[in-house]
Amino acid sequence: MQTRPKNRKQQILDLALELLQTHGFESFSYQDLSSKLGITKASIHHHFPKKADLGVALCEVIQDWHEREFTRARNLSGSAMDKLDAYVKGTLRYACGDKKICPLSSLQADIASLPEAMRPALKRMDDHELNFIAELLEQGRDNGELQFVGAARSQAILFVLTCKGALQYSRVHGSEVFDAAITQMKTVLLGESA
Amino acid sequence: MQTRPKNRKQQILDLALELLQTHGFESFSYQDLSSKLGITKASIHHHFPKKADLGVALCEVIQDWHEREFTRARNLSGSAMDKLDAYVKGTLRYACGDKKICPLSSLQADIASLPEAMRPALKRMDDHELNFIAELLEQGRDNGELQFVGAARSQAILFVLTCKGALQYSRVHGSEVFDAAITQMKTVLLGESA
DNA sequence: GTCTATAAATGGATAGAC
DNA sequence: GTCTATCCATTTATAGAC
Incomplete structure (x- = not known):
């Protein structure tokens, strides 16, 4: 309702994102x-x-957003799968919508033409995210809720690649692809009993 | 060794790809x-x-390449996993290398700015590829070699997203990510006994 | 903080000679 | 098939007035 927005800088960043x-x-x-x-x-x-x-400012926005969202998911009282769900539906899906992909995926795709200053930030954020998912998976396996073999980090890679790839595919082929991918992923993690 | 290349057009397409x-x-x-x-x-x-x-010409090049590679993989005498491996290592990995991603992933990332004429071709190729992988997975499950639940098409989505996402990640983070993702994927498909 | 004006470079594209 | 020359639009970026 304000004609003069309090923070133009933020407004620019929102649109740029x-x-x-x-x-x-x-x-x-x-x-x-x-x-x-x-x-x-x-x-x-x-x-x-x-x-x-x-x-670079955009990278800081994304980093802050990740830190907020990861903390939020960690503090949920539910199961590990609930927290993973909060990440997928709350963080990724909500922030992306039908015509958007994950901002980190977008940066990865453009990596060859990206300003030098943005690259370390991208690597850092990718790692941060992977560590977060690995932590949730480890937790879930420890309490018997989730099933997978090998290192949690390897399974985290599988998980994250699937989610982000699903967003990218969905933009071209429709949201059924996203749903199919996530459902299949969860089924596998819950022990293939379905 | 020829100063006048026989087919300049092809030379342009190779570089453009x-x-x-x-x-x-x-x-x-x-x-x-x-x-x-x-x-x-x-x-x-x-x-x-x-x-x-x-x-559009680039899309035709990719389509032809897919058809050749899929036929090649289908005609291998080995197991379903061998054929999947031929796709991953022979088709994707070989054609992409350390600094390249799958051409279809690249087009998907640019979808919003892509010339209209290229979009139907992209959708067609994505589907074609997904059908091919689903066929191999179905085969492998039928003969007891592979294990997964639900529709072969859903598992194919998981498989393809993982491979392509792994290539994209590897370009930024190094090839260990690719190896970790593929290994984890295969372990899951072979029945989690490793 | 926002504007006008403009620079300097780049990208896609065409005309016409050889 | 390849060249020179040129056009037009767009993009990043700067200078300086208000």
Whole structure:
């Protein structure tokens, strides 16, 4: 309802994140941002002088979001599967929607053209996420709730790749692919009894 | 050794495919092609007037490659797992290498900015590939070699997403991720006895 | 913080000579 | 089939007024 938004910088970041997830970092321009926000390109440059600056700021946004979401999922009172579900449905699916993919997947796809400054941040976030999922899986196996062989980290890789790949496929083929992938994944983890 | 290559058109397509896998369709230019091939942009336009034409031709190249590879894998005398392995190591891994991802993954990532004419081709190829893997999985389950629950198509989704996601991750994090993902995947399919 | 104006580079594309 | 030359639009980025 406010004509003058309290924080223009945040507004730019919000839109940039959306465009990152729908089009990719190299495929949206300051033009896109300025026209959709109703301000000029020069104004965007005032907040983020170079596109690499915007990219680094975007990485911080994603990192903060991950930390909040991981803490939220960890603190749930339910089972390990409930927490994994909170990650998949709450974090990934909610933040992505039908036309968006995971921001980290988007950055990975553009890796060859990405500003140098963004790469360490990307690696760090990927690792952070993988560790979080591995922790939940380990927990679930320890209390007899989940079943899988080998290192929790290996199973975490399988889990994360499936979720993110499912989002990418769904954007092209519809959400049934996402549902099929997640259901199959859960069935396997719960011991193949279904 | 020939100074005048027999088929310039094919040479352009070969390079374009590589750039598609390393940088993405929107991230390589006629400039890139021309400088690396030692001819001018105008010459590339002679063979492919618009970039969408090049894109459609690229889809045909990928489709042909899939058909050859799928036939090759089907005709192997080994087990279902051997055929899946031929797909993973022979088709995907060989064609992608350390710095390349699956061309279909690359196109999926760029879907929002892709020329209209390429989209139906992408959907068709994704389906074709999924059907092929589902067929191998079904075969393996029927002869008692592989174990999984539910529809073969659902398990095929899991399988394909894992392989392609692993390639994408490996480009950023190194090939250990690829190996870990594939090993874990196979262990699950072989009945979790390892 | 936002604007106008503009620079400098790049990308896709075409015309016409050889 | 390849070249030179050129066009037009877009993109990143900067200078300076308000």
